[in-house]
Amino acid sequence: MDKDLPEINVGVVGHVDHGKTTLLSRLTGKFTDTHSEELKRGITIKLGYAETTLYKCGEKITNVQEKGKECTPVRYVSFIDAPGHEMLMATMLSGAAIIDAAILVVAANEGIKPQTKEHFMALQARNLKNLIVVQNKIDLASKEKALENYKEIKNLLKGTSMENAPIIPVSAQQGVNIDKIFEELYKIEIPKRDEKSNPVFLVARSFDINKPGKKIPELNGGILGGILKEGTLKVGDEIEIKPGLYIKKTRGETTYKTLHTKIISLHKGEDTINEVGPGASISIETSLDPSLTKADSLRGCVVSTKGNLPDAKENIKMKATLFKEVSGLKGHQIVDPLKTKETLMLSINTTITVGTVEKISNGEIELSLNIPAVVLEKDNIGVARNIEGHWRLIGWGTQIE
Ligand SMILES: Nc1nc2c(ncn2[C@@H]2O[C@H](COP(=O)(O)OP(=O)(O)O)[C@@H](O)[C@H]2O)c(=O)[nH]1
Ligand SMILES: [Mg+2]
Numbered sequence: 001m002d003k004d005l006p007e008i009n010v011g012v013v014g015h016v017d018h019g020k021t022t023l024l025s026r027l028t029g030k031f032t033d034t035h036s037e038e039l040k041r042g043i044t045i046k047l048g049y050a051e052t053t054l055y056k057c058g059e060k061i062t063n064v065q066e067k068g069k070e071c072t073p074v075r076y077v078s079f080i081d082a083p084g085h086e087m088l089m090a091t092m093l094s095g096a097a098i099i100d101a102a103i104l105v106v107a108a109n110e111g112i113k114p115q116t117k118e119h120f121m122a123l124q125a126r127n128l129k130n131l132i133v134v135q136n137k138i139d140l141a142s143k144e145k146a147l148e149n150y151k152e153i154k155n156l157l158k159g160t161s162m163e164n165a166p167i168i169p170v171s172a173q174q175g176v177n178i179d180k181i182f183e184e185l186y187k188i189e190i191p192k193r194d195e196k197s198n199p200v201f202l203v204a205r206s207f208d209i210n211k212p213g214k215k216i217p218e219l220n221g222g223i224l225g226g227i228l229k230e231g232t233l234k235v236g237d238e239i240e241i242k243p244g245l246y247i248k249k250t251r252g253e254t255t256y257k258t259l260h261t262k263i264i265s266l267h268k269g270e271d272t273i274n275e276v277g278p279g280a281s282i283s284i285e286t287s288l289d290p291s292l293t294k295a296d297s298l299r300g301c302v303v304s305t306k307g308n309l310p311d312a313k314e315n316i317k318m319k320a321t322l323f324k325e326v327s328g329l330k331g332h333q334i335v336d337p338l339k340t341k342e343t344l345m346l347s348i349n350t351t352i353t354v355g356t357v358e359k360i361s362n363g364e365i366e367l368s369l370n371i372p373a374v375v376l377e378k379d380n381i382g383v384a385r386n387i388e389g390h391w392r393l394i395g396w397g398t399q400i401e
Contacts, residue, residue: 005075008077008190009227010078010185010394011082012080012103013096016041018113024050024081026172028063033048043084044088045088047080050079051076051269051383060179061183077252078281084119085115090352090384093393094204094349095350097347100190100279101208103131103181104165104174106153108145109168110137112156120327122382125382125395126160127380128162132188133168134168136171139174159329168180179362191279192355193279196231199230200211201303202227202241202350203303203348206294208223221285221286222289222291228280232276233266233275234274235264237264238306239305241302242309244298246257256312260306264286266284268280268282300353301374312373313372314368314369316366316399317366320338322394323335327393328392335385344384346369346373346381351373355368379398380397383395
């Protein structure tokens, strides 16, 4: 892999069964539903990851170096496969926190469904600009149906920051028009990122890669996977992880302890690297005991070099912008104003936490959080309310002071 290729992180979102995982396997050659539960139920439950290099072969953009043609690598794309089931909105939101662009998959034969809208609203809450709409299962839709669906999509995009997103008719299953998606992926402007600022690494997953029975001296350290949003990280760096380790105290109390560790190795796709710049989707091997990172236990944490992270907060103050209507439901329902003492689910970077509204005055909302969160300056906070037993995205907030 060319290590200096421009890199972009793309989320694949949309309603369950519309073909996100199938499309991703076309784009990357990798099937992301790999957990036994996912295979059994046929739905994506955890965030999936897959990546590909894009090549320019003559005028064509593709994901393989074509034989007999002069091909140059032009871009590295990391994809995040989001679950489309309504019960998994929190997972989708933590995925939305780490992307620069998105592919919204809409099955042309079914049209826009509740989670199509809800995921689209989540992209809006993130203020995302780069979107590609894939009108999938075109092989199952009549010409009339496809046209009707096209109009419906146009209508959804209208008046938003993603109004002019390309809409591509595709059959993921039969491999139709996949090259058009590559072309659009190549056109997306790479966001400006700061190499010099303090590193900000968002943990989207954490795990233990050791096989049972491995001898202690041979053990690999705990692994953190996620996106380096800003700055540079290199092997040997001393890092801190916040809020860090969850500790249960007596009498049901809990607390979090900042973890300090060192970068043992860095990995991008299949490659091992020494240094990595902003925008990269990477895994970090740390010197932490792998039992501390197993089973996503550090998901939602933020990492920087020693001394460079603000403290995780248990109380935050924000201004909230609520949607007019609740998305994600089958019918229509307006969003009621926030109420004191109500419980909300907040997504702050990759952290998902429940919070209680403590005070509302002059449009400022004070919340106490169940899980402390590191809130960075420019973050949008996703706000979800429990409606009929599910968390529904109702708007977003920005931290004040
Ligand atoms: N006919 C047809 N079926 C498709 C297409 N894309 C996906 N499928 C099927 O739709 C089902 C759901 O696909 P999947 O990728 O798991 O959807 P996801 O829930 O959005 O990830 C599977 O049975 C796929 O084989 C397509 O373009 N045409
Ligand atoms: Mg899926």
